[in-house]
Amino acid sequence: MKNYLYITIILFSNLIIGQSKNNQNESLHVNGFYHLQTAPGLSNELYDEIYEALNNNLDLLKKNNNLITLNSSSDLKYGWPLKQADGYNYINYWLIANYFDHDEVQYSVTDYNCGQKTFDYANDFDYDSGTAHGHRAVDIVPSPYPWKIMDDEQVEVVAAADGQIILITNGNKDDNCDFNNSDFWNAVYLKHNDGSTTWYGRLKSGTLTTKEVGDYVNKGEFLGHPGSGGKSFYPHLHFEVYDSQNNSVDPFAGPCNNQIDESLWESQPVYANDDTVVNALLTHSDPPNLQSCGQTEYNLSNEFLPGSTMYPAVYFRAVKSGQVLNMKIINPYGSVVSNLDYSFQQDYQSNYFYSSYTIPESAFLIGTWVFQANFLGNVYSINFEVKSSLSIKDIIDDVFFLSEINNSKLRIHSNSLISKAEIFDINGRLIKSKSFNNNDFEIGIHNLKSGIYLINIFNESSEVIKTLKFVKN
Numbered sequence: 001m002k003n004y005l006y007i008t009i010i011l012f013s014n015l016i017i018g019q020s021k022n023n024q025n026e027s028l029h030v031n032g033f034y035h036l037q038t039a040p041g042l043s044n045e046l047y048d049e050i051y052e053a054l055n056n057n058l059d060l061l062k063k064n065n066n067l068i069t070l071n072s073s074s075d076l077k078y079g080w081p082l083k084q085a086d087g088y089n090y091i092n093y094w095l096i097a098n099y100f101d102h103d104e105v106q107y108s109v110t111d112y113n114c115g116q117k118t119f120d121y122a123n124d125f126d127y128d129s130g131t132a133h134g135h136r137a138v139d140i141v142p143s144p145y146p147w148k149i150m151d152d153e154q155v156e157v158v159a160a161a162d163g164q165i166i167l168i169t170n171g172n173k174d175d176n177c178d179f180n181n182s183d184f185w186n187a188v189y190l191k192h193n194d195g196s197t198t199w200y201g202r203l204k205s206g207t208l209t210t211k212e213v214g215d216y217v218n219k220g221e222f223l224g225h226p227g228s229g230g231k232s233f234y235p236h237l238h239f240e241v242y243d244s245q246n247n248s249v250d251p252f253a254g255p256c257n258n259q260i261d262e263s264l265w266e267s268q269p270v271y272a273n274d275d276t277v278v279n280a281l282l283t284h285s286d287p288p289n290l291q292s293c294g295q296t297e298y299n300l301s302n303e304f305l306p307g308s309t310m311y312p313a314v315y316f317r318a319v320k321s322g323q324v325l326n327m328k329i330i331n332p333y334g335s336v337v338s339n340l341d342y343s344f345q346q347d348y349q350s351n352y353f354y355s356s357y358t359i360p361e362s363a364f365l366i367g368t369w370v371f372q373a374n375f376l377g378n379v380y381s382i383n384f385e386v387k388s389s390l391s392i393k394d395i396i397d398d399v400f401f402l403s404e405i406n407n408s409k410l411r412i413h414s415n416s417l418i419s420k421a422e423i424f425d426i427n428g429r430l431i432k433s434k435s436f437n438n439n440d441f442e443i444g445i446h447n448l449k450s451g452i453y454l455i456n457i458f459n460e461s462s463e464v465i466k467t468l469k470f471v472k473n
């Protein structure tokens, strides 16, 4: 059972210490690991069932003169079977977890590129021939957050070529995290005019196309969303191809794929381990955590309070030893307040890298900040906001709880004693001052005009310990 599960665990083990020239608050020190397991695959029983259902449907379509017209001169190439849904703009939104296994020796694997990014099925050993079929497809994982992408339906599975739907299975469980599940998955199967068949497996239940068996789809047409149905560890698309003779075929051309001379892809992606590209830049309110099954909360945030710590993270398909990542944090005045170079010490796949930055407690730093990453000459950036706007949500941190009551009072709670609060308008004019000797108090704002204000909060020694911005509606 040794290779039943081929597990890829990517681990940043180095600890780095970054030092900023401009800001003592900064601490750049943390690394992460992104753990990516493969799916255990389909059982022979499931294959038998699928083949039988496909044959039945094909016979029926033929009988009714409804089957797609085959064109022997068709030189079909496949487009990529995933696309990003409208409204999302990850730099790259997928990575490849497993390829087709070309090695028929049990517990031995070879992908098209002579690497080992694939796996054998445990129960797939043929005692008569002494061969073992491995994974017969490519597993494409929505990235950087498979579960969240599944939940939010950020990525779509689309037809790789024009074709006819010859089988659909829907309504099966789609949120599995291990192989202790029923085999049944949700899938769409297409027949193309060159006689080939493409399978789109492990789809999210209830999201499949409303078209039916016999209907035609265009290349790029929506078929469903990636899910985690059947014996699956995480959401992905299992894309499987059969040629016109019904032979299982790997569409990737390479030195260890002797099935084809030329790629069946219009544009064959770079081999996963060499695909050293950034998938996404994200900012987090706590260190990112990608460990849990079904997890859809990743501490993602693009809004921070003065004094809070933010965690900028870069997600990759792969990196190679010696490649350098540069990360910068730029404040609203255009000053680079954090500048980190990190040289990777080994090769990684499906990895992420993050650091941390503590935003100074200053009302003057409220505004739009930039997190920028430079990797292999490509510069990526995303914005994040530093704000204290009560019109959006209450402000909560370790020390303070500042809430708005009916747009007429601010309630301030601190773990330590507060002596005074002063409210200023944006021109710096003192509008209101109130003294206390408490750690929980209210200040009226009902007679303030609509607009933006700053509130300074003083400790017992009459020092400003917090400045927050709020919006009076």
Ligand SMILES: [Zn+2]
Pocket (backbone or CB within 6 Å): 039, 041, 098, 135, 137, 138, 139, 237, 238, 239
């Ligand atoms: Zn698969």
